[in-house]
Amino acid sequence: MAAPKERLFTGETFMKAHIGTWLKRGVLAVLAGVFIYAGASKIIAPLELADTIAAYQLPLNGWMVSVIALTLPFLETISGLFLFWRKSRRAALCVLGILSVLFLIALGQAALRGLVVDCGCFGSDAPSYDGMVRAILRDVLLLAAIVALYKHELNHQVRMDSESKVS
Amino acid sequence: MTQKDKLFQDMTWGLVMAVFSLVCGLAINFLREKPLPLKYEDKSVRLDAAVARLNGENLSVSQLGKTVTSGELEALLQQKANVILLDVRPDLFYEDSHIPGALNLSREDFEEKYPSMASKLIQADRVIVYCAGDYCEEAEMVAEALRKLGHKNLSIYPGGWAEWQRRKKDFSPGRPS
Numbered sequence: 001m002a003a004p005k006e007r008l009f010t011g012e013t014f015m016k017a018h019i020g021t022w023l024k025r026g027v028l029a030v031l032a033g034v035f036i037y038a039g040a041s042k043i044i045a046p047l048e049l050a051d052t053i054a055a056y057q058l059p060l061n062g063w064m065v066s067v068i069a070l071t072l073p074f075l076e077t078i079s080g081l082f083l084f085w086r087k088s089r090r091a092a093l094c095v096l097g098i099l100s101v102l103f104l105i106a107l108g109q110a111a112l113r114g115l116v117v118d119c120g121c122f123g124s125d126a127p128s129y130d131g132m133v134r135a136i137l138r139d140v141l142l143l144a145a146i147v148a149l150y151k152h153e154l155n156h157q158v159r160m161d162s163e164s165k166v167s
Numbered sequence: 168m169t170q171k172d173k174l175f176q177d178m179t180w181g182l183v184m185a186v187f188s189l190v191c192g193l194a195i196n197f198l199r200e201k202p203l204p205l206k207y208e209d210k211s212v213r214l215d216a217a218v219a220r221l222n223g224e225n226l227s228v229s230q231l232g233k234t235v236t237s238g239e240l241e242a243l244l245q246q247k248a249n250v251i252l253l254d255v256r257p258d259l260f261y262e263d264s265h266i267p268g269a270l271n272l273s274r275e276d277f278e279e280k281y282p283s284m285a286s287k288l289i290q291a292d293r294v295i296v297y298c299a300g301d302y303c304e305e306a307e308m309v310a311e312a313l314r315k316l317g318h319k320n321l322s323i324y325p326g327g328w329a330e331w332q333r334r335k336k337d338f339s340p341g342r343p344s
Contacts, residue, residue: 046196046203047275048257051210065207070192075185082184090173091180098181124257126299126329154170161168 024152027145032083034142035096039076041123046070052120055127056106057113075099090157093150100143107136210274211308217278218312235295235324237334243293244268251291255298255309256328266297266331274305277312288313293320300329 042049050069053060060068075095082092110117111132118127119135168176196202208216235243243250244267252269254261261271270287272280288294294313298305310321324330 043195045257045259046192046199047201050203050207054207054209062204062206062208066203066205067189069203069207070196071185071189074188074191074195078184078188078191088180091177091184094174094177095181095184126303126327128300154173157173158170 024149027149028083028089031096031142031145031149032080035076035080035083038122039073039078039080042073042120043077045124046073048124049073049120052118052124055115055117056110057115058106058109072099090150090153093146093153097143097146097150100139100146104136104139104143107132107139111136214274214277214308214312217281218315220278221281221316233322235322237324237326237330240266240295240324240331241334243295249290249292251288251294252324253294253296253309254328255296255305260299260328264328266328269297272309274309274312277309281316285316288318291320293322294318295322295324297324297327297331300327301325303327 046069049072050065053065053068076099079092079095079099082088083096107117107119116127116129117132118125119131121135121138125131240252244252252266253272254265254269255273256265256271257273257275258271261269261273265271270284272284296306296310296313298309306323306325306327310323313321326333
């Protein structure tokens with residue numbers, strides 16, 4: 001007769017569970033750190049951020065550029081902070097995912113049009129083509145981490161919901 | 168609640184976070200010494216406006232010149248010629264590090280800093296303007312603004328701070344005394 005499921009919790013599965021938990025915590029800490037730093041470094045200089053946004057030559061009027069320059073730094077910082085709380089984590093990941101996709105579109109269209117811009121990721125810097133490539137790679141990595149964490153959180157919530165229904 | 172419902176719920180909370188961030192941004196901006204205008208104006212428009220205001224104050228004196236290479240700049244600095252080097256990057260970057268002897272006249276603070284610098288610039292045999300690097304347009308914008316104010320013997324160091332750093336030159340921390 002097969003042993004009950006809980007008895008199969010061997011050293012190997014214990015290790016896997018722990019590695020998974022620590023890996024998730026590590027990725028969350030890195031994501032939170034990156035976005036809190038990115039947001040905070042932009043809060044101090046909104047005009048420079050507005051200039052950086054305008055350099056992307058997107059179809060945005062003056063009002064929209066100002067609204068983005070005033071909102072984005074706080075949105076990144078708040079979302080980064082909200083990653084630390086389980087209840088707000090999914091919403092924060094959702095926001096950060098959307099921001100990362102929008103940033104990829106903005107940077108991608110600039111690169112395709114041959115514009116050399118400063119990515120504006122961590123405050124203002126000199127525009128450079130290498131910097132743009134680095135920013136795209138970094139953003140793809142961040143986006144992958146965000147999607148993986150969001151799926152993990154969603155599955156966890158669904159599992160918790162079904163467990164609470166059973167009990 | 169299905170996964171779709173949860174995604175919708177997360178998006179809604181995300182929207183609430185965005186609105187809250189906008190409110191924070193507006194409130195902090197309102198308290199700033201130099202707030203971001205609610206309708207953003209392009210940097211060349213802002214600089215033109217500053218030049219027009221300065222011209223109105225009869226501060227004007229008159230040809231956008233050539234460019235300077237790193238070697239020429241180095242030679243000029245070694246000769247201790249009557250040359251003024253203008254770093255037009257934002258003052259935060261300037262304060263961090265700059266080419267020795269350079270003065271700071273950023274596009275953003277142009278209107279504020281220019282009047283106190285005008286006489287020095289007029290007396291100089293040559294004014295060399297630089298910014299962050301190859302793709303930076305600030306140097307040309309500020310040089311053009313100075314030309315409109317009547318300054319002669321203007322040159323641009325197109326390589327800017329990036330090229331100077333690549334050549335591993337000395338840097339001087341802090342403002343010149």
